Amino acid sequence: MSESCRSPANARETPYEGTRDRVEEYFDRTATGVWARLTSDAPVSWVRRTVRAGRDRMRAVMLSRLPQDLTGARVLDAGCGAGQMTAELAARGATVVAVDVSPRLIEIARRRLPEGLPGRVAFVAGDMLDPDHGAFDHVIAMDSLIYYGSVDICSALSDLSGRTSGRIVFTVAPRTPLLMAMWTAGRLFPKADRAPVMVPHAPRTLSRDLRRAGCVRHLKVVERVSSGFYISTCMEVPE
Known part of the structure; x- marks a missing residue:
């Protein structure tokens, strides 16, 4: 964590x-x-269809925060997963650094990238916050910070803000009764059996706390997407 955060x-x-x-x-x-x-x-299944629809909607919301024409822009897709966001960014003309901790997901993303776009994308298996990735015009982090608490989000945004000239668009898991129940239930499982547990945040409280902590000067709540078992809130560090 930076000393200023x-x-x-x-x-x-x-x-x-x-x-x-x-x-x-x-x-x-x-x-x-x-x-x-x-x-x-x-x-x-029906449950996963709701998640798929929610993710599709959230991807559209996040992309709407960036210029339609990204020609010449260098964009970090932090936590790119199977590469859907990466493909959209590259199709807009961006040079994309697509990073994910999972090498297997990186391979899926690389295979799925449409023809004509590979030259615009550098796939990297590793830490999305590695400073070796360099500087960016914009950063998108879709559902890749949802497993972290406020201290880690503070550190991540502080680090990325220092290397990003434009917008940082990311999501958090909102503090809703359903997600709090899921979070509590997840803690009851033996550690060896647990999937990564989302850390719920009240977005406006998180915004206030991160600004007070000096992580960012401004933090905007953009939109909450709720689709069955998918619930996520889009937030933005403006330019």
Whole structure:
């Protein structure tokens, strides 16, 4: 964490590296097949259809925050997963650095990238916050910060803000009764059996706390998307 980014009040959470490693293990070893199916056109259950529809809507919301023409722009797709957002960004003309902790998901994203776009995308398996990725015009982090508490989000945004000239658009898991129940239930499972648990945040409270902590000067709540079992809030660090 940068020295200028103080811990938000009442923040209690797992250190970033430990959570990142657990996310990597889950998506690279346990859930790769499920994720590949969910992000394709293959038939899925009703529950997963609601998640798919919610993710489609959220992707559209996040893309609407960036210019339609991204020619010449360098964009970080932080936590690119199977590459749907990456393909959209590249189709707008951006040079995309697509990063994910899961090498297997990176391979899926690379295979699925439409013809004509590979020259615009650099796929990287690793930490989305690695400073070696360089500087960017914009950053998009769709559902890749939802496993982290306020201290880690503070650190991530502080770091990315120092390397981004335009907008940082990201999502958090909102603090709703359903998500709080899921979060509590997840904590009851033995650690070895747990999927990465989303950390719920009240977006406006998070915005206030991160601004007070000096992580960002401004933080905007854009839109909440709720589709069955998919609930996520889009937020933005403006230019």
